[in-house]
Amino acid sequence: MKKFLVVLCALMCIAGVMFAGGRKEAPKAADVMDLSGAAGIEGWKPFEKNVTITVPVYDRGKAGYPAVDDNYWTQWIQKNFGDKYNVTVKYVAIPRGDVMTKYSMLIAAQDTPTILMEYDYPKVTQWANDGAMQVIDLNEFKHVAPTYYQSMVDHNQLGYTDVNGETYFILSERPFYDTPYTYVTFVRMDWLRKVGYDHVPANYEEYTDAMDKIIAAGLTDIAPVNFNLPSAAYIANFAFRDFPANEEEWVMHSSLGTPCFAWEPTARMLKKYNEEYHKGYYSKEFDLDLASTAGSQAETDFINGKLYSFGGYMSANVQWLNAFYANNPDAELALADGYTGIDGVYQKTAALRADNPFGMIVGFSSLASKEQLKAAYMLMEWMIQPENLFVLENGEEGVNFNYNADGIAVQVNLENTGNVKMMNHNSNIDMTCLVRASKKVGETIEDAIAAISPRGLPQDFTQALIDNYYQQKEIAAKGWAYSDPIFAVSIEAESEYNASLLRLYQEDFAKLVKCDPAEFDALYAKLAKEYLAAGYQEIIDERLAAYKAGNTTKLPANVKK
Numbered sequence: 001m002k003k004f005l006v007v008l009c010a011l012m013c014i015a016g017v018m019f020a021g022g023r024k025e026a027p028k029a030a031d032v033m034d035l036s037g038a039a040g041i042e043g044w045k046p047f048e049k050n051v052t053i054t055v056p057v058y059d060r061g062k063a064g065y066p067a068v069d070d071n072y073w074t075q076w077i078q079k080n081f082g083d084k085y086n087v088t089v090k091y092v093a094i095p096r097g098d099v100m101t102k103y104s105m106l107i108a109a110q111d112t113p114t115i116l117m118e119y120d121y122p123k124v125t126q127w128a129n130d131g132a133m134q135v136i137d138l139n140e141f142k143h144v145a146p147t148y149y150q151s152m153v154d155h156n157q158l159g160y161t162d163v164n165g166e167t168y169f170i171l172s173e174r175p176f177y178d179t180p181y182t183y184v185t186f187v188r189m190d191w192l193r194k195v196g197y198d199h200v201p202a203n204y205e206e207y208t209d210a211m212d213k214i215i216a217a218g219l220t221d222i223a224p225v226n227f228n229l230p231s232a233a234y235i236a237n238f239a240f241r242d243f244p245a246n247e248e249e250w251v252m253h254s255s256l257g258t259p260c261f262a263w264e265p266t267a268r269m270l271k272k273y274n275e276e277y278h279k280g281y282y283s284k285e286f287d288l289d290l291a292s293t294a295g296s297q298a299e300t301d302f303i304n305g306k307l308y309s310f311g312g313y314m315s316a317n318v319q320w321l322n323a324f325y326a327n328n329p330d331a332e333l334a335l336a337d338g339y340t341g342i343d344g345v346y347q348k349t350a351a352l353r354a355d356n357p358f359g360m361i362v363g364f365s366s367l368a369s370k371e372q373l374k375a376a377y378m379l380m381e382w383m384i385q386p387e388n389l390f391v392l393e394n395g396e397e398g399v400n401f402n403y404n405a406d407g408i409a410v411q412v413n414l415e416n417t418g419n420v421k422m423m424n425h426n427s428n429i430d431m432t433c434l435v436r437a438s439k440k441v442g443e444t445i446e447d448a449i450a451a452i453s454p455r456g457l458p459q460d461f462t463q464a465l466i467d468n469y470y471q472q473k474e475i476a477a478k479g480w481a482y483s484d485p486i487f488a489v490s491i492e493a494e495s496e497y498n499a500s501l502l503r504l505y506q507e508d509f510a511k512l513v514k515c516d517p518a519e520f521d522a523l524y525a526k527l528a529k530e531y532l533a534a535g536y537q538e539i540i541d542e543r544l545a546a547y548k549a550g551n552t553t554k555l556p557a558n559v560k561k
Contacts, residue, residue: 033140033370040146041385044378046086051375053114053368058430059093062319065424069093072421073392073428081382087375091431097231097290099123100499107132112365114372117434121160121486122257122494124361128168129490133363135166136373144374145381148435157358164489170380171358174437176445178354178481179472182438182452184465185311186321189334191219200334211281214308224308226298227273227282228289230509233259233502238351240265240272243480244561245351247554251547252540254484257491258498259505262528262536273513274520287510303327309336314465315426316411318454325458335464337471352472354481359437384435392432393439395423408442408450445469479558485543488551493542497535504534 037043057068066072069091082089092113094102099118106112112132118124127133138161142149148170152158157171187200195213197206214224234256242265253260260266276282283289289297302310303323312318325331362380364373382388394401394409399421401409411427413419424430427439441451446466453462475481508527515523546552554560 031370033137033144033374035140035143039143041381044085046084047371047375048086050086050088051371052088052090053372053375053379054090054092055115055376055379055434056094056113056117057091058096058099058425060096060425060430062425066422067093068424068430071424073423073431076391077379077383077431080388081379085375085378087378089379103127103132110367112367114365114368114376115362115434116365117360117362119356119360119437120256121356121361121484122255122491122498124169124363125163125487125490126257126495126498127363128163129492129495131366133168134366134368134373135168136170136364138167140374141170141377144377145384148377148380148384151384151435155357160358160361160486162488168363170362172360172362172433172435172437173440174355174357174359175440175448176438176469177357178476179469180353180355181445181449181465181469181472182313183311184314184468185309185336186333187309187336188219188307188331190330190332191308192334193332194219200337202337208276208279211276211308212279215280220306220308222301222306223281223283223286224306225276225281226302226307226310227277227286228296228298229287229506230259231290233257233498233505235260235266235269235505236353237263237265237269238353240268241351243351243559245482245555245559247560248544248547250555250560251485251552252543255494256484257494258501258536258539261501261505261508262531267524267528270509270512270524271520274515274517277513278517282513286513287506305331311336313426314452314454315429316452316455317426321454321457329458333459333461335461335468337468351480351482352475354476354483356483356486360433362434380434383432389432389435393427393429395427396421406442406447408447410451411455479556482556482559485547486553487543487546489546489549491539491542491546493535493538497539501531501535501539504531 037045057074059068074089074091078089081087092106100123103112103116107127107130116124116127116133124133138149138158151173152161152171155171155173160171161167161169163169189200191214192198192200192210195210195217197210201207201210211224214220237260249263253263273282277286298307298310299320301307303320305324305328310320312320324333364376368376383392390409394411397403397409399419400413400423401411404410411423413422429437429439432439439448439451441447449465449469450462453460453465472481508531511527512520512524543552
């Protein structure tokens with residue numbers, strides 16, 4: 001591992017030198033953006049010489065789906081936008097499970113996409129801090145893309161555009177952001193009935209009783225609970241935090257960019273995992289399977305009818321649910337209630353992580369010319385127009401959707417892999433996220449949920465999903481749903497240490513879950529001290545300094561002490 005880290009650091013240094021040199025010599029066709037003509041689409045005219053822009057799109061590796069960088073819908077954009085304005089739009093596939101590595105390779109090769117975008121603020125601030133992004137002029141953006149700019153105004157997003165006092169970012173919309181309602185966990189209701197439950201366990205005592213009985217009844221020949229090694233930096237410990245929250249602790253630790261391992265809520269969470277591991281709820285080989293990866297062992301086990309629970313983001317077509325019912329036609333599923341059992345043992349509070357008030361954080365390559373920058377702005381303005389966004393999110397009537405009695409577009413033929421017009425993952429969301437992070441249907445949350453409720457299954461979960469949303473909304477109204485701090489300055493230590501700290505956290509996670517329960521406290525104290533010394537202390541010190549200097553967002557008044 002030490003040799004690997006030495007080689008990796010050397011390669012990263014070489015890449016940084018290559019990129020820095022390439023950035024200085026990058027050709028710029030124009031130093032000033034042409035803003036002649038009226039603002040918005042009415043003032044556009046085709047470029048005199050063809051302009052090529054590159055746009056990232058997530059590749060989720062989903063079998064049977066079109067290539068994400070070249071399909072009917074990428075070609076539709078080229079035909080309806082690119083050809084009209086003499087712009088060549090090329091898409092660049094970014095592996096969803098390895099975003100930073102792919103971007104690092106593109107940056108090092110001086111092949112940075114014209115547009116860089118990610119959901120996580122720490123990642124994009126790292127690119128800005130490393131020089132991969134250029135400073136932008138919001139007045140120029142407003143002239144070229146007034147509709148998009150007004151959307152940012154309407155959603156109070158302008159406060160998130162700057163880092164270190166300079167403007168780098170454009171923010172896309174995230175509908176209904178205060179609740180993570182699109183992600184749900186399903187449980188085997190038929191198993192619960194077999195062990196004497198007519199409802200999903202409503203507290204931790206019931207949950208452990210049900211798991212013990214499921215194991216004793218032999219309903220599965222493996223550990224029944226989905227559990228695996230974390231693949232991302234985010235630690236889902238909101239339910240184990242004190243409430244009201246301490247704002248300084250929140251600023252130092254609450255993050256999507258670096259695992260908040262050396263923090264008491266994480267210790268509480270891991271101790272619960274340790275107890276449950278030794279009760280037989282989790283596989284002895286859980287650390288060989290990464291979380292949130294397509295085709296993971298946990299997904300396979302659920303599809304094969306061996307797991308009690310499994311979760312994911314909802315859409316009209318959820319492949320693992322389709323496969324589950326195909327293999328288990330007589331099974332009954334129910335939605336888990338993730339916010340019950342608030343008894344101080346399972347979880348300390350009913351808190352949950354709310355989404356950010358923005359979707360994609362969009363930046364632009366420091367290698368891009370003014371013509372490329374303007375063409376990228378034009379693409380974003382064109383895509384946000386309702387008539388264009390509707391087609392990209394819904395497809396063609398009679399082919400990808402039909403209207404219901406309420407005039408709402410309802411998708412059909414979701415798995416028709418022989419159809420050249422087949423839409424990619426979750427209604428082309430990895431393209432349309434450039435302007436909106438999730439599909440918005442109709443005028444109400446009920447309309448939106450109906451659109452993402454899985455179809456073609458033996459069970460209809462629409463009402464259960466609606467009920468789940470309103471339960472989360474009630475939690476949010478009490479102040480128990482909040483997000484992570486946003487920094488107006490770059491946290492340089494985070495850029496330096498986050499990758500190595502994630503690897504260290506994965507190692508420590510496995511050790512602590514598997515250790516003898518009697519040794520947990522001492523081992524956690526030892527590993528937390530080592531984690532702080534490995535760079536985490538520098539990160540939290542830098543975050544706290546930014547907070548004290550007034551360079552961070554604050555907790556809502558009804559959340560903090």
